[in-house]
Amino acid sequence: MTDTAPLFDPVDPPDAAVARQARERQASLTKPAGSLGRLETLGAWVASCQGVCPPRPFERARVVVFAGDHGVARHGVSAYPPEVTAQMVANIRAGGAAVNALAAVAGATVRVVDMAVDADTDDAVSDRKVRRSSGSIDREDALTEDEVRAALAAGKAIADEEIDGGADLLIAGDMGIGNTTPATVLIAAITTTEPVAAVGRGTGVDDAGWMRKTAAVRDAMRRARPVVKDPVALLRTSGGADLAAMTGFLIQAAVRRTPVVLDGLVVSAAALVAHDLSVGASAWWVAGHRSTEPAHSLALAHLRLEPLLEMSMRLGEGSGAVVALPILSGAVATLAEMATFDDAGVSTRDA
Ligand SMILES: Cc1cc2ncn([C@H]3O[C@H](COP(=O)(O)O)[C@@H](O)[C@H]3O)c2cc1C
Numbered sequence: 584m585t586d587t588a589p590l591f592d593p594v595d596p597p598d599a600a601v602a603r604q605a606r607e608r609q610a611s612l613t614k615p616a617g618s619l620g621r622l623e624t625l626g627a628w629v630a631s632c633q634g635v636c637p638p639r640p641f642e643r644a645r646v647v648v649f650a651g652d653h654g655v656a657r658h659g660v661s662a663y664p665p666e667v668t669a670q671m672v673a674n675i676r677a678g679g680a681a682v683n684a685l686a687a688v689a690g691a692t693v694r695v696v697d698m699a700v701d702a703d704t705d706d707a708v709s710d711r712k713v714r715r716s717s718g719s720i721d722r723e724d725a726l727t728e729d730e731v732r733a734a735l736a737a738g739k740a741i742a743d744e745e746i747d748g749g750a751d752l753l754i755a756g757d758m759g760i761g762n763t764t765p766a767t768v769l770i771a772a773i774t775t776t777e778p779v780a781a782v783g784r785g786t787g788v789d790d791a792g793w794m795r796k797t798a799a800v801r802d803a804m805r806r807a808r809p810v811v812k813d814p815v816a817l818l819r820t821s822g823g824a825d826l827a828a829m830t831g832f833l834i835q836a837a838v839r840r841t842p843v844v845l846d847g848l849v850v851s852a853a854a855l856v857a858h859d860l861s862v863g864a865s866a867w868w869v870a871g872h873r874s875t876e877p878a879h880s881l882a883l884a885h886l887r888l889e890p891l892l893e894m895s896m897r898l899g900e901g902s903g904a905v906v907a908l909p910i911l912s913g914a915v916a917t918l919a920e921m922a923t924f925d926d927a928g929v930s931t932r933d934a
């Protein structure tokens with residue numbers, strides 16, 4: 584096994600006593616018991632993450648889009664050419680992507696971190712530059728072990744920066760042409776699933792593209808199988824700098840007691856690896872939505888997470904998580920702001 588002990592501190596669970604307090608408070612609010620359904624569980628979860636009941640409204644929900652280039656994208660596994668990654672990074676920075684429009688509605692702000700280049704803006708930290716493009720995982724390793732460690736550390740540092748900057752809810756997003764291929768490999772390898780049952784259409788590959796992609800996933804899984812129990816080695820053979828950075832980001836959010844809304848296939852692949860690397864981290868995550876990608880459902884089942892939404896989305900960028908964010912804000916608002924039966928002078932139920 585690769586030694587990862589020094590990289591991340593241990594994760595504590597959300598505060599169970601506060602969760603209990605939240606459930607008691609739910610029972611005192613002016614509504615039939617249990618009538619807000621999952622909003623009640625979600626509100627209690629946020630309170631237990633914040634360690635306070637009533638919970639506070641989110642003041643700085645932050646989306647960090649991790650961008651990276653994937654060598655396998657040169658081999659016909661995507662419907663779009665690899666240069667779209669850098670073009671979309673510029674588009675997200677300019678505010679023109681789906682995630683920008685959706686984040687504005689949800690009251691979140693968006694940062695994009697390109698793992699492949701020295702960023703030209705406020706993320707211009709040269710140690711974030713891990714690698715221009717990952718290796719083509721069907722025939723070579725995605726990264727070296729040092730690059731995996733550098734990317735994990737970069738994701739960790741980005742989570743720290745965001746939380747130190749006041750972020751009280753984090754969302755990871757992805758941008759990288761070809762990235763549904765490594766994401767599918769990671770999930771299928773960890774859940775021991777046949778490629779045909781895991782591979783989806785990504786950006787919309789045609790039947791011939793799906794067959795090329797499935798063959799690439801099969802070949803990559805053959806290379807991944809011997810290291811499936813070793814998360815760092817698995818990111819080396821089958822990941823990418825963006826996926827490894829997301830993994831570090833998701834773990835560090837949990838270490839820093841900050842709730843996370845997971846997005847679709849790509850972020851959930853990183854979450855599966857993070858789950859193997861850090862005991863208890865998944866208690867700090869909620870699943871925003873179920874993407875149409877079959878491997879996403881495999882990942883959610885493995886993590887035992889029930890998504891908040893099914894909108895037939897298959898975009899990435901953090902978009903599905905951002906669409907789910909107002910549900911979480913609603914869970915907080917009802918728990919924090921509703922009157923109690925006593926305060927409002929409303930009669931409680933008959934015995
Ligand atoms: C214009 C455009 C915007 C996107 N935003 C997210 N993705 C998503 O699609 C890509 C993954 O699918 P595949 O593995 O099939 O390439 C990633 O870039 C992902 O972020 C996009 C893709 C495109 C083309």
Ligand SMILES: O=C(O)c1cccnc1
Binds near residue numbers: 874
């Ligand atoms: O579910 C996702 O994250 C996804 C699906 C298709 C393309 N990119 C991302």
